[in-house]
Amino acid sequence: xxxxxxxxxxxxxxxxxxxxxxxxxxxxxxxxxxxxxRTARRLARAILPRxxxxxxxxxxxxxxxxxxxxxxxxxLDAIMGGPGSQAGPEATERAxxxxxxxxxxxxxxxxxxxxxxxxxxxxxxxRKQPVMDLLAANLPPTLLLATLALVLAWALAVAGAxxxxxxxxxxxxxxRSALAGxxxxxxxxxxxxxxxxxILVFATGFGILPATSSGSSPAQLILPVVTLAVxxxxxxxxxxHGSLDEARDAPFATTARARGASESRVFLRHTLRHxxxxxxxxxxxxxxxxxxxxxxxEALFARQGLGRLLQEAATVRDxxxxxxxxxxxxxxxxxxMIVSDVLEAVIDPRLHGQADRRPDEPNRAGVAVAEGAxx
Amino acid sequence: xxxxxxxxxxxxxxxxxxxxxxxxxxxxxxVSAVLLACVLIAVAxxxxxxxxxxxxxxxxxxxxxxxxxxxxxxDESGRDLYSRVVHGARSSVxxxxxxxxxxxxxxxxxxxxxxxxxxxxxxxxxRVFEVLFALPTLVMALLFIAIIxxxxxxxxxxxxxxxxxxxxxMLRASVRGIxxxxxxxxxxxDGVSPxxxxxxxxxxxxxxxxxxxxxxxxxxxxxxxAALGFLGLGALPPSPEWGAMLNAGRVYLTTAWxxxxxxxxxxxxxxxxxxxxxxxxxxxxxxx
Numbered sequence: 001x002x003x004x005x006x007x008x009x010x011x012x013x014x015x016x017x018x019x020x021x022x023x024x025x026x027x028x029x030x031x032x033x034x035x036x037x038r039t040a041r042r043l044a045r046a047i048l049p050r051x052x053x054x055x056x057x058x059x060x061x062x063x064x065x066x067x068x069x070x071x072x073x074x075x076l077d078a079i080m081g082g083p084g085s086q087a088g089p090e091a092t093e094r095a096x097x098x099x100x101x102x103x104x105x106x107x108x109x110x111x112x113x114x115x116x117x118x119x120x121x122x123x124x125x126x127r128k129q130p131v132m133d134l135l136a137a138n139l140p141p142t143l144l145l146a147t148l149a150l151v152l153a154w155a156l157a158v159a160g161a162x163x164x165x166x167x168x169x170x171x172x173x174x175x176r177s178a179l180a181g182x183x184x185x186x187x188x189x190x191x192x193x194x195x196x197x198x199i200l201v202f203a204t205g206f207g208i209l210p211a212t213s214s215g216s217s218p219a220q221l222i223l224p225v226v227t228l229a230v231x232x233x234x235x236x237x238x239x240x241h242g243s244l245d246e247a248r249d250a251p252f253a254t255t256a257r258a259r260g261a262s263e264s265r266v267f268l269r270h271t272l273r274h275x276x277x278x279x280x281x282x283x284x285x286x287x288x289x290x291x292x293x294x295x296x297x298e299a300l301f302a303r304q305g306l307g308r309l310l311q312e313a314a315t316v317r318d319x320x321x322x323x324x325x326x327x328x329x330x331x332x333x334x335x336x337m338i339v340s341d342v343l344e345a346v347i348d349p350r351l352h353g354q355a356d357r358r359p360d361e362p363n364r365a366g367v368a369v370a371e372g373a374x375x
Numbered sequence: 376x377x378x379x380x381x382x383x384x385x386x387x388x389x390x391x392x393x394x395x396x397x398x399x400x401x402x403x404x405x406v407s408a409v410l411l412a413c414v415l416i417a418v419a420x421x422x423x424x425x426x427x428x429x430x431x432x433x434x435x436x437x438x439x440x441x442x443x444x445x446x447x448x449x450d451e452s453g454r455d456l457y458s459r460v461v462h463g464a465r466s467s468v469x470x471x472x473x474x475x476x477x478x479x480x481x482x483x484x485x486x487x488x489x490x491x492x493x494x495x496x497x498x499x500x501x502r503v504f505e506v507l508f509a510l511p512t513l514v515m516a517l518l519f520i521a522i523i524x525x526x527x528x529x530x531x532x533x534x535x536x537x538x539x540x541x542x543x544x545m546l547r548a549s550v551r552g553i554x555x556x557x558x559x560x561x562x563x564x565d566g567v568s569p570x571x572x573x574x575x576x577x578x579x580x581x582x583x584x585x586x587x588x589x590x591x592x593x594x595x596x597x598x599x600x601a602a603l604g605f606l607g608l609g610a611l612p613p614s615p616e617w618g619a620m621l622n623a624g625r626v627y628l629t630t631a632w633x634x635x636x637x638x639x640x641x642x643x644x645x646x647x648x649x650x651x652x653x654x655x656x657x658x659x660x661x662x663x
Contacts, residue, residue, distance in 0.1 A: 194637035
């Protein structure tokens with residue numbers, strides 16, 4: 001999917017805001033033994049609201065699905081296989097009782113809330129298997145795919161940014177504009193198209209990689225991972241590129257150069273670190289792009305996984321599986337956001353040993369705008 | 376004579392304006408603008424670009440690779456893919472625009488409500504937008520399709536609803552930023568009525584980012600809807616819609632590559648052009 005591209009200018013504004021908050025930083029020496037307790041407290045303060053969000057999204061999902069299903073018609077339709085169902089009235093009545101649809105609406109609603117909160121998703125309508133078993137079987141391949149794709153996307157983005165930031169002169173300028181064009185094309189190329197082209201070139205054309213596979217050997221993973229990673233890499237590179245340009249001539253970079261640090265050391269230890277923060281603030285967006293992409297990539301390469309499970313369940317209106325997948329995806333998001341909070345604290349030296357402020361508070365508005373029009 | 380010089384002045388003004396626009400857009404912008412003009416012609420008058428009938432079946436011509444007679448080749452029923460891609464612009468762009476309309480319309484309303492309303496409403500809506508970010512666009516769209524069933528109308532609705540939180544969140548942030556700014560405070564201290572402050576200061580300034588977001592958003596909406604079509608959840612195959620054409624081509628990917636590549640390129644080109652222009656708008660004409 002062409003990642004829903006948030007405005008890059010605003011991502012950079014987030015960077016400026018995050019730059020301002022270093023004004024009172026105590027430096028890296030602040031992270032001492034007594035700082036560890038404060039770190040724990042800060043983590044708790046970062047994690048608790050995220051857990052609250054998880055509960056809220058579960059409640060929203062359960063509520064929206066519950067009422068929308070009933071507003072759109074008889075929920076039994078979905079259970080019995082849609083409008084073209086061949087089920088007789090007797091079987092319909094039996095199903096109505098079995099799924100508790102003959103009980104009062106309020107009781108049904110409370111039951112659904114309780115089941116969602118306790119992760120009891122029931123049995124799949126279509127496959128007659130417990131939803132939990134289906135999720136357990138389909139989550140690991142998607143996690144593997146998404147993790148590899150994220151690592152590759154960051155590697156590509158950083159390599160591109162390094163290439164673009166090194167050297168001056170006409171050749172470097174040409175490389176830079178070529179890279180900028182490549183970033184734009186990569187970030188708007190939908191995964192269903194990119195994947196199809198990769199299959200045509202490497203599977204049909206050269207015949208060196210399998211077109212479809214569910215396995216996890218390197219040869220079977222290369223095409224799906226690349227397909228998933230390239231659009232994300234394009235967008236991350238775009239943001240990195242913007243904030244690197246800003247950081248390259250920042251006082252801390254000039255100081256490091258004046259101390260005699262080599263250009264690559266300045267890049268790795270100073271400017272990249274600074275520029276990575278706005279890109280890291282897009283973790284939520286990257287997660288959305290990875291998961292949306294997984295739906296498409298798994299369908300294209302006929303891979304088993306959470307995305308394919310969700311897509312197939314949506315096609316046949318298998319509501320319990322859809323609810324289960326959506327709740328798991330929301331919970332995963334919470335985990336990702338906690339990890340990105342921790343990473344931000346590790347990368348940003350200005351946050352070391354500062355207990356009394358929430359790491360994400362000052363630039364929250366900036367990030368909100370940066371993440372922009374949907375992931 | 377004066378008429379001539381007037382015309383000359385006007386002409387030079389026009390040429391300067393054109394040069395100005397060209398300079399502001401840069402060559403990627405110009406290429407994008409030309410591409411978009413082609414797409415717009417295809418939407419408004421597809422017969423000008425492709426006189427053939429996109430639905431005409433001729434089984435003896437099935438699976439023809441691209442050739443002068445069929446620049447994009449033919450599909451499994453011998454239909455001319457070039458005509459289908461050109462005629463498909465109307466429904467693909469139309470579907471994208473409808474989805475964008477739902478997303479940005481409701482999103483803007485909610486964003487304004489949160490940004491301008493009482494504090495509790497802002498806290499509530501802000502929290503809900505934040506939380507809905509946990510559900511990726513396609514995942515949320517699939518959730519709605521599971522509830523209301525598949526089809527072209529459902530995919531518009533599903534993509535529209537799935538993009539609401541993003542737009543609402545963006546607008547809320549920009550409205551809050553503007554509300555806190557100096558000129559709004561001065562206007563308020565000056566005794567300007569809240570309605571006037573909203574109409575003269577808050578709305579125009581917060582709508583500008585929305586224009587660039589909408590330009591980016593059309594391309595994204597087209598891509599999302601095509602993705603649903605590709606998954607077999609959008610328009611039905613005989614109709615010339617880009618996503619549905621991709622879905623039809625999927626089966627023949629290894630034998631008839633042009634069935635996937637040509638409609639795919641149409642989607643990528645449209646989305647890329649809109650993205651380039653949207654980014655220019657976002658940065659006020661400077662290269663993004």
